[in-house]
Amino acid sequence: MAAPCVSCGKAVSYRFFLGARVSLAREQGLWKAAAAEVQTGTASQILRLRHTTVVSTKKNIAALRRETYTLDFIKKQIEEFNIGKRHLANMMGEDPETFTQEDIDRAIAYLFPSGLFEKRARPIMKHPEQIFPKQRAIQWGEDGRPFHFLFYTGKPSYYSLMHEAYGKILDVEKHQNQLRAQGLFSEKTKTKDLIGSRWLIKEELEEILVEKLSDQDYAQFIRLLERLLTLQRGGAEEEFVQRFRRSVTIQSKKQLIEPVQYDEQGMAFSRSEGRRKSAEAEAVVYAHGSGRVSVNGTDYLLYFPVTQDREQLMFPFHFLDRLGKHDVACTVSGGGRAAQAGAIRLAVARALCTLVTEEEVEWMRQGMSGVGGHGCSHAVPECLSDSCSGYLKSVRRHLNVQYAGLRAPLFMLQNCNSIFQF
Structure with a gap:
């Protein structure tokens, strides 16, 4: 009889063991769920804090960053430059x-002679404002605004200037409308003589x-400023326009230009x-012609087979x-073909003066869009004898039009204006 009791006790104890295990598992599940909930809430708070911290940091990094060349730094460099200049003078x-x-430049070249071909690598002593580039001030505050x-146009200074110029145009037009209403407006506009000045280049x-x-x-x-120039403007508008013009030294008047000659x-x-x-050339340019160019008695297309030389x-x-409006007779000797082309070009340019x-x-002296409207921005008439790559493409189109390898057709030479319409 003892054996069944023992087996019964074992069964009861096993059931108690299972019940305790299940209850313990339930309690552990509840504790894990609670811990997970607490952990999730804390993690979300941490993530939210980290996210806001990163965003605010990104906004304030640029706003709080120091400029590379501050005003104090520039002032210190200017003081050192003035001291160094006095020492150099002594x-x-x-x-x-x-x-x-x-x-200063002459003294530096004497004290520190250099044979470097690149002039920017040679010793220099310039004013700090010429050495250190200008930099824009911080465009936003600590809050990132x-x-x-x-600001979000990407070019705030440029568009602000455009707004200012257009605002002046509206003011002038409003003033003109008031004068028209009173019958005091005159259609005769007084255009100011702009000789001796030019627009700022880009x-x-x-x-x-x-x-x-x-x-x-x-x-x-520039078109906006030119529109403002066509209106009857006051002193304020005139001063605004002059801010973007620079005076040009009249040097072409100093050149001795030979008078026009006449043949038989x-x-x-x-x-x-x-x-x-080592090439020397002489060019005779006739005031009227059909575009014939001869070099040493030979057509220039045959004398210069390379297109680049003909472009010159x-x-x-x-x-x-x-x-196509002038006939030219050239004689050249010495040097290679490229040097001969350059010598003839210089002779032709001087003859055209x-x-x-x-x-x-x-x-040409003012650098206004080129005489032919081709977009040159040179301040002096140096394009005639020096290189200006802006026009070479259209010249190449003209020179590549050849008839049987000899000459462009005459109607092409007489209608070059239609060829160079971009």
Whole structure:
């Protein structure tokens, strides 16, 4: 009888063991669920805190960053420059008060002679404002909000300037409408003589705005200023326009230009000479012609088989929009073909100076869009004798039009304006 009791006790104890295990598992499940809930809430709070911290940090990094070249740094560099200039003047036996930048450059070249071909690698001593580039100030505050309402345009200074210019145009037009209503408006506009000045080039405007501009942005701004010039403006508008013009030194007047000569038939022509390297050339440019160019009695297309050499010859005529309007007879000797082409080009450019008008000279000197409207921005008439890659593409199109390898058709030469429409 004892055996069944033992087995019964074992069964009861086993049931108690299972019950305790199940209850313990339930309690552990509840504790795990509670712990997981607490952990999830804490983790979400931590993640939320980390996320907001990262965002606020990103906003404030740029706002709180220090400028590379602060005002205090520039002032310190200027003080050191002035001290160094006085020491350099004493070393050279000059008066520190009258020691100019040209004297500094001459002294540096004497004390530190250099044979480096790259001039930017040579020793220099310039004013700190010329050495350290301009930099824009911080455009937003500590909270990440930009100061300027045009900040998100990417070019706030440029568009702010455009707004200012257009606002002045609206003010002038409003004033004109008031005068019309009173019957006091006169249609005769007094245009100011702009001879002796030019517009700022794109690089100069970028330096003022401390922003990079595209060619379209620059052209749009110049068109807006030219529109303002056509209106009857007051002193404030005139002062605004003059901020973006620079005076040009009249150097072309100092050049001695030979008078026009006439042959036995009474045809006007100009003769000039040019040299490049060891090549010497003489060019006779006739005031009227059909575009015939001969070199040493040979057609220039045969004398210069390379297109680039022919471009050199035709460039002065293309710059003046006179392709096919002059006959040229050239003689050249010495040097290679490239040097001969350069010498002839210089001789032709000098000969054309006699045949151009005062209006064309002034347009070239001011650097206004080229006489032929081809978009040159040179401040002096250097395109006639120096390289200007802006026009070579259209000249190449003209020179590549050949008839049987000899000459472009005559109607092509007489209608070059239609060829160069971009």
